[in-house]
Amino acid sequence: xxxxxxxxxxxxxxxxxxxxxxxxxxxxxxxxxxxxxxxxxxxxxxxxxxxxxxxxxxxxxxxxxxxxxxxxxxxxxxxxxxxxxxxxxxxxxxxxxxxxxxxxxxxxxxxxxxxxxxxxxxxxxxxxxxxxxxxxxxxxxxxxxxxxxxxxxxxxxxxxxxxxxxxxxxxxxxxxxxxxxxxxxxxxxxxxxxxxxxxxxxxxxxxxxxxxxxxxxxxxxxxxxxxxxxxxxxxxxxxxxxxxxxxxxxxxxxxxxxxxxxxxxxxxxxxxxxxxxxxxxxxxxxxxxxxxxxxxxxxxxxxxxxxxxxxxxxxxxxxxxxxxxxxxxxxxxxxxxxxxxxxxxxxxxxxxxxxxxxxxxxxxxxxxxxxxxxxxxxxxxxxxxxxxxxxxxxxxxxxxxxxxxxxxxxxxxxxxxxxx
Amino acid sequence: xxxxxxxxxxxxxxxxxxxxxxxxxxxxxxxxxxxxxxxxxxxxxxxxxxxxxxxxxxxxxxxxxxxxxxxxxxxxxxxxxxxxxxxxxxxxxxxxxxxxxxxxxxxxxxxxxxxxxxxxxxxxxxxxxxxxxxxxxxxxxxxxxxxxxxxxxxxxxxxxxxxxxxxxxxxxxxxxxxxxxxxxxxxxxxxxxxxxxxxxxxxxxxxxxxxxxxxxxxxxxxxxxxxxxxxxxxxxxxxxxxxxxxxxxxxxxxxxxxxxxxxxxxxxxxxxxxxxxxxxxxxxxxxxxxxxxxxxxxxxxxxxxxxxxxxxxxxxxxxxxxxxxxxxxxxxxxxxxxxxxxxxxxxxxxxxxxxxxxxxxxxxxxxxxxxxxxxxxxxxxxxxxxxxxxxxxxxxxxxxxxxxxxxxxxxxxxxxxxxx
DNA sequence: TGGCCTTTGTACGGTGGCCGATCAAAGTAT
DNA sequence: ATACTTTGATCGGCCACCGTACAAAGGCCA
Numbered sequence: 001x002x003x004x005x006x007x008x009x010x011x012x013x014x015x016x017x018x019x020x021x022x023x024x025x026x027x028x029x030x031x032x033x034x035x036x037x038x039x040x041x042x043x044x045x046x047x048x049x050x051x052x053x054x055x056x057x058x059x060x061x062x063x064x065x066x067x068x069x070x071x072x073x074x075x076x077x078x079x080x081x082x083x084x085x086x087x088x089x090x091x092x093x094x095x096x097x098x099x100x101x102x103x104x105x106x107x108x109x110x111x112x113x114x115x116x117x118x119x120x121x122x123x124x125x126x127x128x129x130x131x132x133x134x135x136x137x138x139x140x141x142x143x144x145x146x147x148x149x150x151x152x153x154x155x156x157x158x159x160x161x162x163x164x165x166x167x168x169x170x171x172x173x174x175x176x177x178x179x180x181x182x183x184x185x186x187x188x189x190x191x192x193x194x195x196x197x198x199x200x201x202x203x204x205x206x207x208x209x210x211x212x213x214x215x216x217x218x219x220x221x222x223x224x225x226x227x228x229x230x231x232x233x234x235x236x237x238x239x240x241x242x243x244x245x246x247x248x249x250x251x252x253x254x255x256x257x258x259x260x261x262x263x264x265x266x267x268x269x270x271x272x273x274x275x276x277x278x279x280x281x282x283x284x285x286x287x288x289x290x291x292x293x294x295x296x297x298x299x300x301x302x303x304x305x306x307x308x309x310x311x312x313x314x315x316x317x318x319x320x321x322x323x324x325x326x327x328x329x330x331x332x333x334x335x336x337x338x339x340x341x342x343x344x345x346x347x348x349x350x351x352x353x354x355x356x357x358x359x360x361x362x363x364x365x366x367x368x369x370x371x372x373x374x375x376x377x378x379x380x381x382x383x384x385x386x387x388x389x390x391x392x393x394x395x396x397x398x399x400x401x402x403x404x405x406x407x408x409x410x411x412x413x414x415x416x417x418x419x420x
Numbered sequence: 421x422x423x424x425x426x427x428x429x430x431x432x433x434x435x436x437x438x439x440x441x442x443x444x445x446x447x448x449x450x451x452x453x454x455x456x457x458x459x460x461x462x463x464x465x466x467x468x469x470x471x472x473x474x475x476x477x478x479x480x481x482x483x484x485x486x487x488x489x490x491x492x493x494x495x496x497x498x499x500x501x502x503x504x505x506x507x508x509x510x511x512x513x514x515x516x517x518x519x520x521x522x523x524x525x526x527x528x529x530x531x532x533x534x535x536x537x538x539x540x541x542x543x544x545x546x547x548x549x550x551x552x553x554x555x556x557x558x559x560x561x562x563x564x565x566x567x568x569x570x571x572x573x574x575x576x577x578x579x580x581x582x583x584x585x586x587x588x589x590x591x592x593x594x595x596x597x598x599x600x601x602x603x604x605x606x607x608x609x610x611x612x613x614x615x616x617x618x619x620x621x622x623x624x625x626x627x628x629x630x631x632x633x634x635x636x637x638x639x640x641x642x643x644x645x646x647x648x649x650x651x652x653x654x655x656x657x658x659x660x661x662x663x664x665x666x667x668x669x670x671x672x673x674x675x676x677x678x679x680x681x682x683x684x685x686x687x688x689x690x691x692x693x694x695x696x697x698x699x700x701x702x703x704x705x706x707x708x709x710x711x712x713x714x715x716x717x718x719x720x721x722x723x724x725x726x727x728x729x730x731x732x733x734x735x736x737x738x739x740x741x742x743x744x745x746x747x748x749x750x751x752x753x754x755x756x757x758x759x760x761x762x763x764x765x766x767x768x769x770x771x772x773x774x775x776x777x778x779x780x781x782x783x784x785x786x787x788x789x790x791x792x793x794x795x796x797x798x799x800x801x802x803x804x805x806x807x808x809x810x811x812x813x814x815x816x817x818x819x820x821x822x823x824x825x826x827x828x829x830x831x832x833x834x835x836x837x838x839x840x
Numbered sequence: 841t842g843g844c845c846t847t848t849g850t851a852c853g854g855t856g857g858c859c860g861a862t863c864a865a866a867g868t869a870t
Numbered sequence: 871a872t873a874c875t876t877t878g879a880t881c882g883g884c885c886a887c888c889g890t891a892c893a894a895a896g897g898c899c900a
Contacts, residue, residue: 020857039877048859053878076876077866219663231757235660242759243639246793249756254749254787256677329674336669337651337757339662367674373666440886459848468888473849496847497895 022047023055024404030065030084031108031401037071037079056082063410064088064108084108088410090149092137092191093393094156095200096122098227101129103136104389105146108397110211112386113145126178134187141191150408152400153193155392156184157200159228161246167197194406196395200224201248202239203391204381205232208344210394212382220342221334222381223250224388225327225349229271233338251275253330273326276302276348283319290315306351320352321359328363335364335373346381353380442467444824446475450485450504451528451821457491457499476502483830484508484528504528508830510569512557512611513813514576515620516542518647521549523556524809525566528817530631532806533565546598554607561611570828572820573613575812576604577620579650581666587617614826616815620644621668622659623811624801625652628764630814632802640762641754642801643670644808645747645769649691653758671695673750693746696722696768703739710735726771740772741779748783755784755793766801773800 022045029045030036036044042052059065064085070078086109095102099122104115116136122129137154140146160174168185170178188195198206205222208214214222214234222232229251233240241247251271252262259268272278283305287296293315295308309316331343349356361378368374381387400406442465449465450456458476462469479485484505490498506529515522519542524535536556542549557574560566580594588605590598608615618626625642628634634642634654642652649671653660661667671691672682679688692698703725707716713735715728729736751763769776781798788794801807820826 022857037877049878050860050880051858053880054858057879073867074876075868075874077864077878079877235655240655243761243796244759244793247757247759249759249793252756252788253753254675257675257749258678329677333673333753334757336672337667337754339664339667339669341663368672373664373669376663442886457848469849470851470889471887473851474887493896494847495845495897497849497893499848 020055020058022051023058024402026052026055027059027065027404028401030059030082035068035071035081035083037081039079041082059404062404062407064407085410086111088149089152089408090141090146091152091393091396092140092154093389093391093396094133094137094154095389095392096129096133096156096158097200098123098159101132101136102386102389103133103140104386104393105140105143106390106393106397108152110207110390110394110397112390114140114143115386115389116140117385123175124177126175126183130183130186133184134190137187137191150410151191151193152407153396154187154191154195155203155395156182156195156197157203157388157392158182158197159200159230161244161249162197162199162202162241163245164241165245194396194399196392196399198239198392198395199230199232199241199245199248200388200391201230201232202241203232203395204346204388205234205344205391206239206394206398207383207387207391208346208381209234209237210398211390212387213344213379214342217342217377219338219340220344221338221340222344222346223327223331225274225276225345225347227276229275231334233340235338235340250330250334253333255326255329270326270330274323274330279305279319279323282322283315286315286318290318302348306349309352309355317355320355323349324356324359325363327356328360328367331360331378332364332367335368335376339373340376342377342379344379344381346383346387350380356380440475440478442471443475443478444822446472447479447485447824448821450479450502455488455491455501455503457501459499461502479824482824482827484827505830506531508569509572509828510561510566511572511813511816512560512574513809513811513816514553514557514574515809515812516549516553516576516578517620518543518579521552521556522806522809523553523560524806524813525560525563526810526813526817528572530627530810530814530817532810534560534563535806535809536560537805543595544597546595546603550603550606553604554610557607557611570830571611571613572827573816574607574611574615575623575815576602576615576617577623577808577812578602578617579620579648581664581669582617582619582622582661583665584661585665614816614819616812616819618659618812618815619650619652619661619665619668620808620811621650621652622661623652623815624766624808625654625764625811626659626814626818627803627807627811628766628801629654629657630818631810632807633764633799634762637762637797639758639760640764641758641760642764642766643747643751645694645696645765645767647696649695651754653760655758655760670750670754673753675746675749690746690750694743694750699725699739699743702742703735706735706738710738722768726768729772729775737775740775743769744776744779745783747776748780748787751780751798752784752787755788755796759793760796762797762799764799764801766803766807770800776800 026041029041038052038056039049042049065082066085067080068083069081071081086107089108091106093104100117100119102117105113107113120132160171163169168182170180170182172180184195201222201224204224208222209220214220218237220234224230231248231250233248252269254268255270255273256268260272261267262269262272280300280302283295290296293313295315305316309320357378365374383390446461449461458472459469462472485502486505487500488503489501491501506527509528511526513524520537520539522537525533527533540552580591583589588602590600590602592600604615621642621644624644628642629640634640638657640654644650651668651670653668672689674688675690675693676688680692681687682689682692700722703715710716713733715735725736729740777798785794803810
């Protein structure tokens with residue numbers, strides 16, 4: 001007759017172990033505003049100046065916020081400017097793709113200090129991949145750009161669904177050789193920091209939300225176009241994972257019941273129409289009609305196809321337009337079901353920009369009933385190839401800003417000392 | 421470079437106007453457990469017994485919780501049992517369909533005390549509809565079942581998207597005659613209580629989550645099969661509305677690019693295949709192949725079709741199976757995108773039960789890649805025709821349990837007096 | 841049956857987070 | 871130079887909640 005679940009939200013007032021519940025909120029505000037005075041914090045956070053003074057007094061010794069002189073007067077005493085020290089700590093973001101590993105070292109504002117990409121057959125070699133991640137992380141941390149600054153944590157993006165309640169569990173479907181377990185805790189122990197895992201498309205969405213095209217938009221979808229097609233969702237500012245962490249398998253939306261069979265058993269899945277292999281194949285099919293194209297009559301790669309489209313080759317353009325039309329049908333479905341404010345196209349094909357987006361928008365607008373759905377913005381991602389790795393780092397940053405105990409203590413004198 | 425939005429969650433500790441932030445949480449716990457002692461509350465809520473005593477002392481005078489004798493001893497003093505008074509107040513739930521209005525009077529546990537359904541052309545007659553709602557509400561409140569108990573509020577379900585930030589705004593697409601506004605505030609003023617509005621499928625999902633097939637499941641989708649097809653979503657226990665309140669237009673998922681054109685401009689929309697008119701039409705198409713069917717050779721209604729299927733008529737069964745197959749493709753897409761733990765089929769066609777569900781499940785299992793997605797439960801709704809109206813009432817109950825100030829004061833002596 | 845322990849609910853003093861009032865410092869407006 | 875503003879620190883106070891202590895009322899066991 002009624003819901004037996006005990007965990008009605010907000011039953012516990014706050015975590016009793018956590019001193020000063022509002023301190024983290026103030027820290028976030030400082031992070032957001034970057035430079036801000038105590039009085040401004042009081043105004044924006046709805047706290048009294050006395051409370052803010054007290055809280056700031058506790059935050060300063062942590063070393064991630066510093067007083068940096070005085071600001072302009074607004075008719076009275078000049079305020080002391082508090083500045084968030086973006087370079088007080090570093091974060092590692094790891095992208096585990098199907099055939100490559102990217103490690104990016106960022107500061108506390110998502111800026112990439114250095115990065116390394118290495119081809120590796122991740123899918124079949126778990127042991128080697130773990131060692132490679134450890135090696136690349138160590139290289140990043142030893143680099144001058146890291147400058148001895150303490151590490152907050154390591155974020156890892158995997159190209160496989162991640163169950164939020166069992167983050168170390170790996171999908172045996174996507175990564176059979178990994179035997180159901182990522183085993184990244186050894187990496188965490190090696191560096192003595194927390195390690196967090198999530199799906200790559202989710203983290204792409206997060207990165208675009210924090211630093212890219214989706215800033216200020218609280219409900220967005222991110223579609224990663226590559227070999228496979230995945231989508232990640234940010235709802236109300238949070239990553240949405242669904243009940244079992246596999247939300248976003250947009251690649252297997254069935255677009256055309258008469259289409260080609262897909263590995264998943266459906267016919268006409270989006271991935272069979274818009275995945276990279278499908279596009280290459282389609283180009284080969286169309287080649288006889290475009291004898292003048294430099295692509296005609298030979299085996300091509302997806303990168304060549306993209307370059308040709310950017311160069312204006314009619315064959316490549318036709319392939320892109322067809323892909324956009326197929327994708328548009330799926331995105332229309334996505335819009336109808338999820339109703340995000342924005343859809344961001346990421347991954348390799350995002351390079352095509354308007355070549356893909358213009359026909360995509362046309363398809364969507366002409367195929368969506370409710371006008372406010374069709375009004376959703378469709379954009380290309382703004383973060384390039386490092387977007388996923390930066391998203392992984394952002395996940396750690398977000399966690400630390402939600403619970404400042406995750407920030408390592410920085411000795412007070414070291415404010416931005418090691419950057420130079 | 422960073423998110424300019426100020427409203428980072430949890431910045432304000434609590435609403436300062438609201439005394440005792442935990443009092444509402446305790447009240448919810450009492451509601452949930454129905455009968456519970458102070459000591460149990462302390463244990464479950466993580467509060468001290470002294471605090472609970474104090475809070476309960478404040479709740480008791482409200483009249484919605486009463487001490488009802490002592491419970492069994494567990495080795496010591498016998499506990500005083502607190503009981504939530506489900507019949508202390510009543511709530512009105514209104515379903516505004518396309519061609520009918522349902523008003524249900526419920527207690528504080530979703531039980532229907534009385535209900536009235538009236539056919540009315542809602543779409544074209546806003547003034548008459550408002551008057552009708554007022555009339556039916558007044559009848560319910562004057563009935564013996566209401567017993568003079570105070571009204572908490574009125575919930576209204578409308579068969580149109582509802583923008584959460586402008587709840588009184590009506591879609592001019594679905595309800596053109598209403599000129600963009602519902603104008604239900606007059607009803608609220610008439611009865612002097614708060615009035616809340618949401619989409620019908622959303623409220624169906626809510627009702628199933630609280631009282632029906634979806635109890636204990638925090639992520640579920642509700643699909644309303646009727647003239648149109650709508651879906652509502654509960655995510656993490658809350659109704660999900662999307663960025664502009666139009667999440668769930670599953671009816672216009674494109675299933676078949678070679679299908680019939682739809683009003684929305686797409687081809688092969690789900691509603692053109694599984695909507696009630698489409699099913700009737702399909703039955704007529706198939707009739708020549710089933711000359712023995714009692715349905716053959718004449719114009720039939722959807723209800724007749726349903727009844728025939730339940731009676732085992734091969735023609736009707738074929739129509740149902742085809743519908744299930746089409747619906748299965750859409751639900752597979754929904755599962756891939758949203759990954760709910762459960763999908764609940766409601767609306768008229770839910771009457772068919774396993775006739776629809778069995779082929780539906782088959783389609784889904786054979787057409788979904790990730791096994792945990794396919795493991796989502798597919799069920800028929802458990803609340804029948806009043807589900808939507810009960811959901812509307814539940815919306816009000818939920819709001820009152822989240823902010824107990826919405827409960828009217830009940831004079832202490834009147835505990836369940838008027839029920840007889 | 842009496843003693844001892846447990847459980848429940850209440851009373852009371854204490855604590856910690858936050859606020860308002862106050863004040864000094866340092867600026868602007870006239 | 872005077873009056874007013876703004877900022878930040880300090881101090882006392884309030885309130886929600888906690889822990890302790892205690893009384894009432896039960897069970898367990900000799």
